[in-house]
Amino acid sequence: MRPIDLARVHGLSSQAIRSYEERGILPPADRTSGGHRSYGERHRLALAAFRALAPSLGHAASAELVTLAHQGQIDGVLEQIDRGHAELADDRAALDRVARVVDGENLRPVLDLHHTRPLSIGQVARRIGVTAATLRTWETAGILRPTRDPRTGHRLFHADDLRDALLARQLRRGRHPLELIADIVAEVHEHRSHDRLVHALHEWRATLRARGLGLLAGAAALHELINHSPPAAGSTGTP
Secondary structure (H helix, E strand, C coil), rough: CCCCHHHCCCCCCCCHHHHHHHHHCCCEECCCCCCCEEHHHHHHHHHHHHHHCCCCCCCCHHHEEEEEEHHCCCCHHHHHHHHHHHHHHHHHHHHHHHHHHCCHHCCCCCCCCCCCCCCCCHHHHHHHCCCCHHHHHHHHHCCCCEEEEECCCHHHHHHCHHHHHHHHHHHHHHCCCCHHHHCCCCCCCCCCCCCHHHHHHHHHHHHHHHHHHHHHHHHHHHHHHHHCCCCCCCCCCCC
């Protein structure tokens, strides 16, 4: 088929098809006697796999997966798919933790906050698994409002600050923008309400469901591609 014929199936342009070929997402095109590009079933399957995977894994990881399939690197394909499922599982666990925060009395977090003195920015960063630079970014966005030590000027994080940092980390796992997280935290502080947080969690769950289904569809398309193009000799498939 011509580049435009392959492109139309996915609402793309002929230029996009040529770009995918240059990036290795599509194998090299066949050529007609007149020198024009010609694409076949293998190209169709490769493009279908890439397009199915991209919403779940992103363009770079999806391109790498399809390229590995072209190279017959079956173990590499399976490892990448495993990572995708593991990331989804981690995000789903993070969502469940935030949901438990919402269900708790006065939004009491799952994380133990019963420290006896304020924490430094480095201590908070290590405790919730982010960098100090990330915490400073969240402060700039209005999500965190730590007090300052009057003697040193260093940030001091109390129990509520740690709760807000944990909530921000979990919501960022759901790809929520900083502006929305700042609004949610402010609402919790000012009104002890979590209506917007509940709505954000519903959207997050829907996104995770879509990503999971996309990964399933993409894996199935990859399986078709691999079966259509058996691993080359010397590949790292299953012994």
